[in-house]
Every structure is written in structure tokens, then in C-alpha cells.
Amino acid sequence: MADRSAKFNILKLVKILSFSLLFVVLVCFVAAIVRTLTFDVNAGLQLAHWEKTNNIASDINQHQRKELLENFRVFPTVFSSHLVQHEVVANYSHLFWVPGSDLALVPYMLLAHIDVVPADESDGWEAPPFSAKEIDGFIYGRGTIDNKQSVMGILQALEYLLIRGYSPRRGFFIGLGHDEEVSGFQGAMNIVKVLKKKGVQLVFVLDEGLAVLDGVISGLQGPAALIGVTEKGQATVKLSVFKAPGHSSMPPRESSIGILAGAVKRLEDNPMPMLFGGGPDRRTFEHLAHKFGLPLKFVMSNMWLFSSLIGRVLERRPDTNAFVRTTTAVTMFNSGVKVNVLPSLAEAYVNMRIHPAQSLQEVLEFIQSTVGDERVKMELVNGFDPLPVSSYDETSFGFQTIKKTVLDQFPQVTVAPGICIGNTDSRHYTDLAKDIYRFAPTWIRPGDTQRFHGIDERISKKNYEELVIFYFNLIQNCDIKELPSPHSAGHEL
Numbered sequence: 325m326a327d328r329s330a331k332f333n334i335l336k337l338v339k340i341l342s343f344s345l346l347f348v349v350l351v352c353f354v355a356a357i358v359r360t361l362t363f364d365v366n367a368g369l370q371l372a373h374w375e376k377t378n379n380i381a382s383d384i385n386q387h388q389r390k391e392l393l394e395n396f397r398v399f400p401t402v403f404s405s406h407l408v409q410h411e412v413v414a415n416y417s418h419l420f421w422v423p424g425s426d427l428a429l430v431p432y433m434l435l436a437h438i439d440v441v442p443a444d445e446s447d448g449w450e451a452p453p454f455s456a457k458e459i460d461g462f463i464y465g466r467g468t469i470d471n472k473q474s475v476m477g478i479l480q481a482l483e484y485l486l487i488r489g490y491s492p493r494r495g496f497f498i499g500l501g502h503d504e505e506v507s508g509f510q511g512a513m514n515i516v517k518v519l520k521k522k523g524v525q526l527v528f529v530l531d532e533g534l535a536v537l538d539g540v541i542s543g544l545q546g547p548a549a550l551i552g553v554t555e556k557g558q559a560t561v562k563l564s565v566f567k568a569p570g571h572s573s574m575p576p577r578e579s580s581i582g583i584l585a586g587a588v589k590r591l592e593d594n595p596m597p598m599l600f601g602g603g604p605d606r607r608t609f610e611h612l613a614h615k616f617g618l619p620l621k622f623v624m625s626n627m628w629l630f631s632s633l634i635g636r637v638l639e640r641r642p643d644t645n646a647f648v649r650t651t652t653a654v655t656m657f658n659s660g661v662k663v664n665v666l667p668s669l670a671e672a673y674v675n676m677r678i679h680p681a682q683s684l685q686e687v688l689e690f691i692q693s694t695v696g697d698e699r700v701k702m703e704l705v706n707g708f709d710p711l712p713v714s715s716y717d718e719t720s721f722g723f724q725t726i727k728k729t730v731l732d733q734f735p736q737v738t739v740a741p742g743i744c745i746g747n748t749d750s751r752h753y754t755d756l757a758k759d760i761y762r763f764a765p766t767w768i769r770p771g772d773t774q775r776f777h778g779i780d781e782r783i784s785k786k787n788y789e790e791l792v793i794f795y796f797n798l799i800q801n802c803d804i805k806e807l808p809s810p811h812s813a814g815h816e817l
């Protein structure tokens with residue numbers, strides 16, 4: 325009898341538990357649906373009352389459109405205006421200072437770099453890489469999207485502003501580095517030294533980096549302007565194996581090349597863990613969530629449940645994979661001098677880009693344990709941690725002013741914070757500014773990400789004009805004394 329009643333009680337308990345579980349699942353499901361329908365972390369300051377400082381119209385007439393392309397290197401007003409101070413730093417880099425009329429306003433700084441990576445026409449370019457040849461409305465050439473578009477865009481915008489009688493309320497600097505592609509140790513670092521000596525502090529820095537992605541993020545309706553609020557760290561590690569040299573007719577069981585090749589293979593076979601979900605990468609997709617159709621909108625709005633699923637999808641393509649983990653790229657492999665000589669030394673360089681959720685130290689430990697062979701020596705050639713995350717909330721002057729400028733010009737775009745997957749000169753500016761952003765409104769469409777440092781780098785004439793207008797408007801927008809209050813959205817009668 326007691327047995328039957330115990331059985332009955334257990335059955336009852338199981339029933340209650342099942343119902344409770346079902347209830348909890350149901351509540352979670354309803355909560356997820358409600359969240360999907362209402363989730364929009366990106367509403368922002370767009371409806372607030374912004375002080376109007378962009379009083380000079382940005383129209384470019386037919387004559388100027390022609391001149392804009394012809395005068396690619398000439399900015400006579402910038403270089404002759406009494407408003408602009410210019411100095412050459414470290415022989416080749418340029419620093420400009422345009423003082424503002426209101427000394428109480430903290431200045432900002434625009435950065436770009438004038439150097440480029442090498443390019444070889446024989447790699448298969450459609451036009452010679454230093455010809456700036458126009459094909460179907462695109463200018464082809466090394467540097468057109470990395471980063472001459474910003475160098476020229478900033479200077480052309482300033483040229484137009486000065487011609488039209490502009491004088492800023494908020495002062496600003498322009499820094500054009502000459503060695504960004506080899507780390508900025510001369511250009512950017514010396515510009516920073518000059519500014520530090522003057523005691524300069526900056527409200528924000530804007531450098532190259534992310535872009536307007538159009539059709540690059542699958543499922544997103546419309547283009548996304550991702551503003552880099554941090555950039556990945558980096559580790560360049562040299563792996564080397566020494567073995568006694570000798571005659572190739574009497575080879576040992578394992579050669580220095582073979583041992584090293586095994587280590588490299590283990591690194592490629594064991595990618596660093598997928599880390600999507602903990603930092604600014606998650607905030608990117610939360611900002612974009614309302615621009616996905618169902619069912620993706622449901623997924624993006626409920627990151628607490630689906631972040632690992634999103635990460636798994638993003639890791640399938642090299643450009644989006646770079647967003648979700650520390651990447652491993654074996655970039656150089658050297659050994660051997662003659663076909664019948666066993667080489668004593670084999671060397672390989674591994675370039676890792678460190679996700680903001682990891683540190684340089686963790687990455688070095690990972691390489692060591694994955695290689696797992698004492699015969700392979702490891703040396704850190706160059707490395708640094710991921711950069712601090714800059715502010716991107718509604719009180720963030722730099723982020724909100726850049727965002728407003730983007731949205732005024734491209735209303736169809738959704739703006740979101742992002743992680744810059746490459747490195748920029750701006751990482752040398754952390755002592756001068758708490759807030760550093762990496763963005764230019766360069767439009768990147770499917771297939772374009774491979775053009776960075778690749779073949780057929782190009783920019784459309786239309787996009788170049790848009791860049792000029794972006795900087796033209798941004799400089800004027802930065803003249804506001806402060807951001808509008810988020811609560812100043814217009815409801816008055």
C-alpha cells in the first residue's frame with residue numbers, strides 16, 4: 325500500500341515537474357517573441373534636437389566634380405590658408421592643425437596613411453596597380469581603399485570648406501602617417517610624440533578600419549556601417565628548427581623542414597576557439613538585429629540563447645571568421661639552399677590576430693602547447709594586446725557624431741559598433757584619446773574584402789565623392805558644443 329502511494333507521489337511529482345518545465349519553456353518562448361518584436365538597441369539620438377552647425381551646403385557642381393578627380397594631389401588652399409598649420413614629421417608624415425574659435429572645446433583628430441603595400445601587375449590586375457585607370461566608373465589602383473581614399477577625402481573636404489569660408493569652432497588635427505603598413509613606428513609614433521609635447525588631449529580619433537558593408541553580412545536587410553570601437557591584437561611568432569646539416573644521400577628520419585611543417589600543420593588544424601558572444605562582436609549584431617528578416621531577427625534578438633549558433637555561422641567564411649576568433653595565418657616559410665644539402669635551419673612566421681576576448685599571453689601559451697615539440701623554438705617577433713573598447717553609448721561624442729554624419733548622408737544604412745580585424749596607426753594614440761574609432765564610408769560589396777592588399781583594389785568615383793562629402797559634413801558636425809540630450813526628441817506641438 326505504502327509502495328503504491330510512493331509510486332503515485334513520484335508520478336505526481338514528475339507530472340508537476342513536467343508541467344513546470346513546459347510552463348518555463350513557454351514563458352521563455354513568449355519572452356523571446358516579445359523581445360524579437362521590440363528589440364532595437366539602435367534607436368539612438370537620431371530623433372533628438374541636434375544643434376545645427378553644418379550650415380555650409382556640401383553640393384559638388386559639375387566643374388568641381390571634374391576638378392576633384394583632376395586635382396588628385398593639389399590642395400592649394402589647405403597649404404596657403406592662414407587657418408591651417410602644417411608640419412612634416414619624421415621626414416615624410418604630415419601633421420595639420422586647424423585651431424577652433426572656442427578654446428573650451430576639446431579638439432579631435434582625423435587620421436589616414438599615405439603608404440601602401442606593394443602590388444605586382446603580374447598577379448593578375450585588370451589595370452596596372454599604379455595607373456589609377458578608370459574602368460566602368462571605378463578607379464583601379466593600390467591604395468584606393470587602403471588608404472588614399474581617406475587621405476584625399478580629408479584634404480579635399482578641408483579644401484572645399486576653406487574655399488567656402490569655413491572656420492571651425494572646435495579645433496582639429498589631421499595626421500597622415502607614412503609607414504602604417506609597417507607598423508607606424510616612425511610616422512604615427514612621432515606625430516604622437518609631437519602632440520604629447522604640446523600637451524594635446526583629444527575628444528576622439530577617427531582612423532581607417534571598418535566600412536559600409538553592403539551584402540557582406542548574410543541575411544541583413546540593407547547596408548551596415550560598422551564603426552570599429554576596438555581593434556584586434558597581434559602576435560607575430562617565429563618558429564625555427566635547427567638540425568645538423570649533411571648530405572642528402574644519408575637523410576635522418578626527420579628533417580628540420582619536416583619537423584617544422586608538422587608544427588605548422590598542427591597550428592592550422594587546431595584553430596583558436598570561437599569566442600563570439602562576449603564583447604563588442606555581440607553588440608554589433610544586437611545593433612543590427614532589427615534589420616534581419618525572420619527567423620534571423622528572432623535569433624539575433626535573443627543572443628543569450630543563440631550566440632554560439634551565430635558564431636558557428638560566422639566562422640564559415642574567412643572575413644566573418646576573423647570577427648569571431650583569434651586567427652592563425654602562416655605567412656612565411658624559409659629553408660634550404662641546395663637540392664642535395666640537408667638544411668640546418670627551417671623557419672616559419674605565424675601571424676595571429678587576437679580577438680578582444682583574449683590576451684597576447686594566452687595566445688603565446690596556445691601556440692606553445694599546440695606545437696608541442698621542444699625541437700621547435702618559438703620567438704615573439706612583435707605583439708600587442710587587443711585595443712581598449714571605445715565608448716559607443718548615447719553620451720559618446722565621437723561615436724554619435726560619426727553616426728549622425730553617416731545617417732544624414734546614407735539614411736538607408738544601419739550603424740553599429742564593430743571590431744576592426746586589421747591594425748591601424750590609431751593604436752599609437754591611446755595616451756591622447758580615450759575614444760578611438762576606425763571607419764570610413766568606403767562601400768564594401770561581396771568580393772571586395774579580398775581587394776584589401778589583394779588584386780584589383782578599386783574605388784568607384786561615386787564613392788570617392790561620398791567620402792569627400794562625409795569628411796566635409798563630419799568636420800562641421802564636430803562644431804557642436806555638446807551632444808543633444810537623448811530626451812530632447814521632438815514631441816512639442
Ligand SMILES: CCCCCCCC/C=C\CCCCCCCC(=O)N[C@@H](CC(C)C)C(=O)O
Binds near residue numbers: 532745768
Ligand atoms: C560581421 C562582420 C564582418 C567583418 C567583415 C570584414 C570587413 C572588412 C572591412 C575592412 C577590412 C579591414 C581593413 C582594416 C585596415 C587594415 C590596415 C592594415 O592593413 N594594417 C596592417 C597594420 C600592421 C601593423 C602592419 C595590418 O596588417 O593589419
Ligand SMILES: [Zn+2]
Binds near residue numbers: 437470471504532
Ligand atoms: Zn590601411
Ligand SMILES: [Zn+2]
Binds near residue numbers: 441777
Ligand atoms: Zn593595409
